[in-house]
Each structure stands twice: as structure tokens, then as C-alpha cells.
Amino acid sequence: MARQLTFDLPALQALGRDDFFVSPNNAGAVAMIESWQNWPSRKLLLIGPEGAGKTHLAHVWASLSGAAIVQACDLTEIDIPKLAQSPVAVENIPAIAGLTTAQDALFHLHNLALAEGQSLLFTGTGEAQTWGLTLPDLLSRMQGTPAVALGAPDDDLLAAVLMKLFADRQLNPRPDVLAYLTKHMERSFSAARAIVADLDTIALSEGREVSRKLASEVLERQADLF
Numbered sequence: 584m585a586r587q588l589t590f591d592l593p594a595l596q597a598l599g600r601d602d603f604f605v606s607p608n609n610a611g612a613v614a615m616i617e618s619w620q621n622w623p624s625r626k627l628l629l630i631g632p633e634g635a636g637k638t639h640l641a642h643v644w645a646s647l648s649g650a651a652i653v654q655a656c657d658l659t660e661i662d663i664p665k666l667a668q669s670p671v672a673v674e675n676i677p678a679i680a681g682l683t684t685a686q687d688a689l690f691h692l693h694n695l696a697l698a699e700g701q702s703l704l705f706t707g708t709g710e711a712q713t714w715g716l717t718l719p720d721l722l723s724r725m726q727g728t729p730a731v732a733l734g735a736p737d738d739d740l741l742a743a744v745l746m747k748l749f750a751d752r753q754l755n756p757r758p759d760v761l762a763y764l765t766k767h768m769e770r771s772f773s774a775a776r777a778i779v780a781d782l783d784t785i786a787l788s789e790g791r792e793v794s795r796k797l798a799s800e801v802l803e804r805q806a807d808l809f
Contacts, residue, residue, distance in 0.1 A: 616640050619704075623729050626705070629641070631734070635735075650704065653673055658679075666696075667695035671701065680714060680717070681715060693721070748779040752779065757792065757795065764798055767799075767802055777805065782797060
């Protein structure tokens with residue numbers, strides 16, 4: 584069978600509130616995002632494993648609050664006083680571990696935004712003390728910020744995440760694919776993203792439908808890599 588050319592194009596992510604599936608493992612985080620005007624000290628840490636939905640919820644919060652969303656590693660290229668004039672979501676704080684200038688910028692953003700009466704959302708994996716921040720004043724402020732966690736997925740949430748990932752890539756798996764994957768795959772969001780990406784690539788390049796058989800092949804292939 585002739586193989587089709589494939590292109591590594593990003594999937595179009597749906598990041599609205601209606602696209603976020605609420606389960607017992609993330610309901611607390613969703614409630615905190617939706618009640619953002621009541622945050623203690625006007626700031627919040629949103630933590631959880633890779634792919635858990637932190638970016639999605641940051642976008643939900645931005646739509647509610649009018650916040651800007653920036654990556655922590657980009658702060659050195661941004662006008663901090665101007666940014667501090669509105670609510671801000673700073674994503675992936677652990678990425679600036681060891682980056683002194685970026686940590687300085689985040690420290691000043693934190694202080695300026697709060698002084699202006701604005702709200703701040705920070706995202707990262709794990710607890711703040713594990714982020715590798717080396718600026719003591721910044722670390723103390725992160726550790727003193729209320730935190731809410733996104734947990735590992737249960738069956739319903741994992742199925743919902745898979746459905747969203749398929750929809751983002753405009754894939755239509757056969758009805759038995761979701762049940763098969765949720766039963767046999769590694770129970771993590773990062774695994775879900777890798778599996779759907781592989782299914783998309785193989786289905787397109789080989790002209791195959793996203794079936795249980797193809798899902799089984801992808802799981803076996805990924806197991807051989809580890």
C-alpha cells in the first residue's frame with residue numbers, strides 16, 4: 584500500500600469552558616477557576632501532571648477575567664509594568680529553574696500586579712518547592728500562594744480527554760476504541776496525547792481508520808519503546 588505524505592501540523596485545540604470535562608479529580612480546580620474573584624490574596628497556583636488540563640483551565644480563566652497568558656520563560660522579553668496592568672496567567676514556572684533573569688522578572692510581575700490590584704494564576708507540575716526556583720524571595724511567594732491540584736484521570740476523565748484529543752485532530756475513532764484504550768493504556772494524560780498523535784500519524788500515512796486493531800498496534804509499539 585502506498586504511503587501518503589504527512590505533515591507535522593499542530594492540532595487545533597478547543598480551549599473553551601464547555602470543552603473541559605469535569606470529574607471528581609478536577610472539580611476542585613474548576614471551582615477555584617470559576618470563583619477567581621474570591622482567591623485569597625488574588626493569586627493561585629494550578630498544579631498537576633503534564634497534559635492534565637492546566638493550559639486549558641488557564642484559557643478558561645483568561646476568558647473569565649480578561650487575563651493575558653504568558654510563558655514563564657518569555658518574561659524577560661515582556662514589558663513587565665505594562666503586563667502588570669491586567670490579570671496574568673504565567674504558565675510553566677518550573678521552566679525558569681536556574682534562569683535568574685526570568686525569575687527576577689516573575690518576582691517583579693508578582694509584586695507589581697498585586698500592587699495594582701490584579702490577579703495572578705501560576706501553573707506548573709508538582710509542588711512549588713520542587714520547581715527549582717533559586718531566587719529566595721520568589722520561592723517564598725510561590726510557596727505562600729494557595730494551590731489547587733489537577734489529579735490523575737479516572738476512567739471517565741481519561742475517556743473524555745481521549746475524545747477531546749481525537750476531536751482536536753478531527754479524528755473519528757470506531758466506537759470500541761475508547762473503551763479499549765482506557766482499559767489497556769497507561770493511565771496518564773501524557774500517554775493519551777502520545778497515543779492519539781501516533782494514531783493520527785499512522786491512520787493518515789497508511790490510509791487506515793482509527794480502529795481497535797490500530798489502537799492495539801500503537802500500544803504495542805509504544806510498549807516496545809520502554
